[in-house]
Amino acid sequence: MGRYVTQRLLLAAMTIVLVSMIVFLLLRVIVPVxxxxxxxxxxAEYSHSDPSRAEALREEYGLSGNLATSYVKWAGNILRxxxxxxxxxxxxxxxxxxxxxxxxxxxxxxxxxxxxxxSVPLGVAAAIAQDRWPDYLLRTSAILLNSLPGFWIAILVxxxxxxxxxxxxxLNFKYITEDPVAHIKIMAMPALLIGLTPSAGLVxxxxxxxxxxxxxxxxxxxxxxxxxxxxxxxxxxxxxxLIPVVTVIGLTLPALIAGTAIFExxxxxxxxxxxxxxxxxxxxxxxIMSTVFIFSAxxxxxxxxxxxxxxxxxxxxxx
Amino acid sequence: xxxxxASALDFGPIGRRERALPFRLVFGLGRFARRKPxxxxxxxxxxxxxxxxxxxxxLAPFSPEKLDLRHPLQGLDLTGTHPLGTDKTGRDILSxxxxxxxxxxxxxxxxxxxxxxxxxxxxxxxGYLGGWVDKIVQxxxxxxxxxxxxIILITLMGIARRNESVDIVWAMVLAIGxxxxxxxxxxxxxxxxxxxxxxxxxAARSLGATAPRIILKxxxxxxxxxxxxxxxxxxxxxxxxxxxxxxxxxGPAGKPSWGQMLSIDxxxxxxxxxxxxxxxxxxxxxxxxxxxxFGDALRDVLDPRLRGxxxx
Numbered sequence: 294m295g296r297y298v299t300q301r302l303l304l305a306a307m308t309i310v311l312v313s314m315i316v317f318l319l320l321r322v323i324v325p326v327x328x329x330x331x332x333x334x335x336x337a338e339y340s341h342s343d344p345s346r347a348e349a350l351r352e353e354y355g356l357s358g359n360l361a362t363s364y365v366k367w368a369g370n371i372l373r374x375x376x377x378x379x380x381x382x383x384x385x386x387x388x389x390x391x392x393x394x395x396x397x398x399x400x401x402x403x404x405x406x407x408x409x410x411x412s413v414p415l416g417v418a419a420a421i422a423q424d425r426w427p428d429y430l431l432r433t434s435a436i437l438l439n440s441l442p443g444f445w446i447a448i449l450v451x452x453x454x455x456x457x458x459x460x461x462x463x464l465n466f467k468y469i470t471e472d473p474v475a476h477i478k479i480m481a482m483p484a485l486l487i488g489l490t491p492s493a494g495l496v497x498x499x500x501x502x503x504x505x506x507x508x509x510x511x512x513x514x515x516x517x518x519x520x521x522x523x524x525x526x527x528x529x530x531x532x533x534x535l536i537p538v539v540t541v542i543g544l545t546l547p548a549l550i551a552g553t554a555i556f557e558x559x560x561x562x563x564x565x566x567x568x569x570x571x572x573x574x575x576x577x578x579x580x581i582m583s584t585v586f587i588f589s590a591x592x593x594x595x596x597x598x599x600x601x602x603x604x605x606x607x608x609x610x611x612x
Numbered sequence: 613x614x615x616x617x618a619s620a621l622d623f624g625p626i627g628r629r630e631r632a633l634p635f636r637l638v639f640g641l642g643r644f645a646r647r648k649p650x651x652x653x654x655x656x657x658x659x660x661x662x663x664x665x666x667x668x669x670x671l672a673p674f675s676p677e678k679l680d681l682r683h684p685l686q687g688l689d690l691t692g693t694h695p696l697g698t699d700k701t702g703r704d705i706l707s708x709x710x711x712x713x714x715x716x717x718x719x720x721x722x723x724x725x726x727x728x729x730x731x732x733x734x735x736x737x738x739g740y741l742g743g744w745v746d747k748i749v750q751x752x753x754x755x756x757x758x759x760x761x762x763i764i765l766i767t768l769m770g771i772a773r774r775n776e777s778v779d780i781v782w783a784m785v786l787a788i789g790x791x792x793x794x795x796x797x798x799x800x801x802x803x804x805x806x807x808x809x810x811x812x813x814x815a816a817r818s819l820g821a822t823a824p825r826i827i828l829k830x831x832x833x834x835x836x837x838x839x840x841x842x843x844x845x846x847x848x849x850x851x852x853x854x855x856x857x858x859x860x861x862x863g864p865a866g867k868p869s870w871g872q873m874l875s876i877d878x879x880x881x882x883x884x885x886x887x888x889x890x891x892x893x894x895x896x897x898x899x900x901x902x903x904x905x906f907g908d909a910l911r912d913v914l915d916p917r918l919r920g921x922x923x924x
Contacts, residue, residue, distance in 0.1 A: 307751065308751070308754055308755050308758060311751060311752065311755035312758050315756060315759065316759070319764070320767070328768055328775060328778060328787075329772060329774065329775025329777070329778055331771060333775075334771065334774045337776070433650075436901065436904055436905060439904065440848065440900035440901035440904050441893070441896075441897040441900075441901075442852055442855055442856065442859075442871075442893060442896050444856065444859050445874060445889075445892075445893030445897065448874055448879070448882065448889050448893065449890070449893070451879070452882045452883060452889045547760040547761055547762075550760040550763060551760060551763065551856070554762060554766065554860070555762075555860065566763075569763060569767075570770075573766055573767055573770030573771070573862075574770060576770070576771065581767055584763075585759070585760075585764065585767060588760045588763050589758050589760065592758045592759075592760060593758045596758070
């Protein structure tokens with residue numbers, strides 16, 4: 294058990310190091326070669342061709358110097374908790390993160406929880422009604438929901454909310470410490486919508502897991518000793534079928550993060566996703582590198598937690 | 613006699629009368645339609661999409677960029693000159709949707725071609741060689757998969773969009789294609805691992821077949837159905853990714869694409885003319901839905917791991 298945990302921790306640390314290398318290489322080497330060098334782009338836009346100015350800019354953007362030494366410098370700064378500062382307004386990235394990360398995490402966690410609250414009962418229901426019309430209906434709508442872009446549903450909600458109910462998303466953001474009621478009013482709709490798309494996959498997963506568990510011997514035993522079908526489903530089948538769902542929570546994380554970028558833009562929320570979109574638009578290189586890395590690190594840590602939670606959730610798994 | 617012995621491995625289907633290819637296709641399609649009606653419906657949606665992309669020039673009543681400033685923001689009018697209405701500058705929505713199918717499919721097929729080819733290469737080599745090569749490749753795949761795809765795409769496209777010497781559509785194809793490699797390669801690797809020890813591979817190896825020959829004759833034919841299945845499903849995902857990027861303003865500017873038609877600067881007009889919000893999203897949804905259900909049905913038919921397991 295202890296050995297397994299240390300092994301997993303080491304593996305996660307190694308993955309984070311690898312991720313930081315990939316992010317660095319991608320933005321320092323691959324992007325400038327394939328997609329365009331930020332400094333060249335800016336020079337072209339302002340149509341100045343002063344080589345010394347370009348060199349100074351390149352220095353500022355962190356695009357100059359020896360690759361290995363600048364990686365070590367960048368990674369070292371991150372380890373010391375210094376993510377750099379924005380070229381655009383000079384604010385340290387850690388300060389921005391301090392304000393913005395809670396918004397994005399709240400959006401993602403509330404979204405995921407509401408998605409689970411909605412998809413677990415439906416998945417169980419579909420499994421119980423296997424191959425009858427509720428099952429077909431639920432499966433088809435899950436596939437349908439899976440195909441619809443989340444941002445489109447958001448746009449429809451906004452457009453028709455406005456037309457029919459005279460509702461519009463509030464424009465001024467309020468932190469929960471400032472005005473809790475206004476905060477909930479602002480966050481409720483985007484959080485609900487963000488959880489909608491992943492829950493389509495969850496319904497299908499819960500259904501197959503449930504069907505798998507219902508065929509097990511211990512279910513037959515439970516039924517044979519005269520337990521009501523309700524007890525069998527709720528206490529014996531459902532709890533066991535939910536274990537693999539935890540894995541999927543880890544797997545939906547990239548989608549959730551993409552969701553925060555999209556929904557924060559639609560509902561103008563001051564989160565990390567919108568921060569990245571904004572800094573990409575202004576080619577704010579230090580911000581881009583740090584936020585991409587932070588997002589990836591979050592995914593690695595979340596997957597680590599998912600792996601470790603198995604040992605707690607499933608007593609059959611012993612390492 | 614290595615060659616003749618190994619070539620004895622590639623016998624065709626046993627006991628089935630071979631008909632000419634067009635007949636087999638028609639019969640196969642008929643059987644597919646009977647056994648998988650939902651999948652067949654998906655195939656029809658996909659065919660319709662491809663058809664409208666191919667013949668957008670002939671089908672579209674107007675040029676997608678033609679302004680009609682006297683008739684902006686018109687609503688649904690199926691018998692009028694603009695069947696689905698017009699946008700803020702009077703451009704015909706139907707024509708823009710038809711041309712938008714081109715970008716979606718171009719990006720879709722291009723990116724999936726890149727990611728499938730790359731993934732087969734990575735997956736088969738990593739799985740077949742095993743050992744430290746496999747270990748290193750899998751660690752890299754893990755790390756690559758930990759990176760949030762859309763975030764990376766936003767970053768790449770945000771820079772490419774500002775660079776005038778880069779063609780945005782191809783930049784998008786390249787970016788989405790390469791990002792798709794690691795995920796798909798896992799599927800192919802696990803398939804290779806599961807047949808690596810199969811008796812017929814063992815037999816081929818004991819007959820002295822070389823590694824490239826085993827990969828070509830034993831591995832690839834078993835991986836290919838999986839490629840068809842995951843490529844079809846991936847197409848839906850790629851179209852969604854393209855739409856999300858264009859929606860956020862990181863897509864090809866100046867070309868009609870579905871995501872861009874929904875983008876934020878048009879929102880004020882959507883309140884007045886909800887068709888602007890409905891039609892492009894419906895196109896994205898239909899396209900993705902078509903590829904998803906067609907892919908699901910293909911999986912049931914083609915996936916060797918599910919063969920003989922009945923329906924589930």
